[in-house]
Amino acid sequence: xxxxxxxxxxxxxxxxxxxxxxxxxxxxxxxxxxxxxxxxxxxxxxxxxxxxxxxxxxxxxxxxxxxxxxxxxxxxxxxxxxxxxxxxxxxxxxxxxxxxxxxxxxxxxxxxxxxxxxxxxxxxxxxxxxxxxxxxxxxxxxxxxxxxxxxxxxxxxxxxxxxxxxxxxxxxxxxxxxxxxxxxxxxxxxxxxxxxxxxxxxxxxxxxxxxxxxxxxx
Numbered sequence: 197x198x199x200x201x202x203x204x205x206x207x208x209x210x211x212x213x214x215x216x217x218x219x220x221x222x223x224x225x226x227x228x229x230x231x232x233x234x235x236x237x238x239x240x241x242x243x244x245x246x247x248x249x250x251x252x253x254x255x256x257x258x259x260x261x262x263x264x265x266x267x268x269x270x271x272x273x274x275x276x277x278x279x280x281x282x283x284x285x286x287x288x289x290x291x292x293x294x295x296x297x298x299x300x301x302x303x304x305x306x307x308x309x310x311x312x313x314x315x316x317x318x319x320x321x322x323x324x325x326x327x328x329x330x331x332x333x334x335x336x337x338x339x340x341x342x343x344x345x346x347x348x349x350x351x352x353x354x355x356x357x358x359x360x361x362x363x364x365x366x367x368x369x370x371x372x373x374x375x376x377x378x379x380x381x382x383x384x385x386x387x388x389x390x391x392x393x394x395x396x397x398x399x400x401x402x403x404x405x406x407x408x409x410x411x412x413x414x
Contacts, residue, residue, distance in 0.1 A: 227400055278346055278355045279342050283341070317341075
């Protein structure tokens with residue numbers, strides 16, 4: 197599903213990732229952890245295709261991102277959901293509109309958009325908040341809207357960058373339960389986090405980054 201070969205990423209003189217070799221199987225649930233600045237976010241952005249590697253290869257579903265056209269990359273990214281650390285919700289749009297937008301921009305039928313948006317919001321237990329605006333929601337509710345937006349396209353892969361960074365311990369458990377439910381439906385899930393509460397005793401594979409290198413796998 198996801199294969200990385202000798203992956204390097206530099207930002208000017210700063211090396212964010214160094215010689216990353218990693219394989220994530222279809223339907224796997226993987227945590228990527230490490231201290232701030234370890235390269236977790238950069239790794240997810242490379243997998244998503246929003247950053248290009250300095251060198252090395254990235255294969256998603258056997259498609260080499262280095263050799264794909266921009267239009268084909270956009271099509272491939274429709275199969276990948278991304279939950280951002282800062283939510284990236286549009287404050288002037290309702291919860292329903294924020295989630296529906298992911299389908300509208302790819303030209304889905306209006307009836308299909310409505311159906312899938314309702315389903316996604318029910319899955320994250322926010323059906324009663326459809327007409328609310330993001331700024332009226334709690335942090336945990338905003339994060340669940342962001343997750344609903346990421347999964348509304350039925351992605352093959354779900355990437356999440358520090359999804360519980362601003363949440364308390366109880367909400368962290370709720371978000372992990374939600375990711376586990378999504379995973380059990382067959383989605384490959386990759387979560388970048390420095391929160392031990394999220395991955396400790398989870399039983400899931402954990403990749404540890406330090407200074408841009410994989411230093412441990414457990």
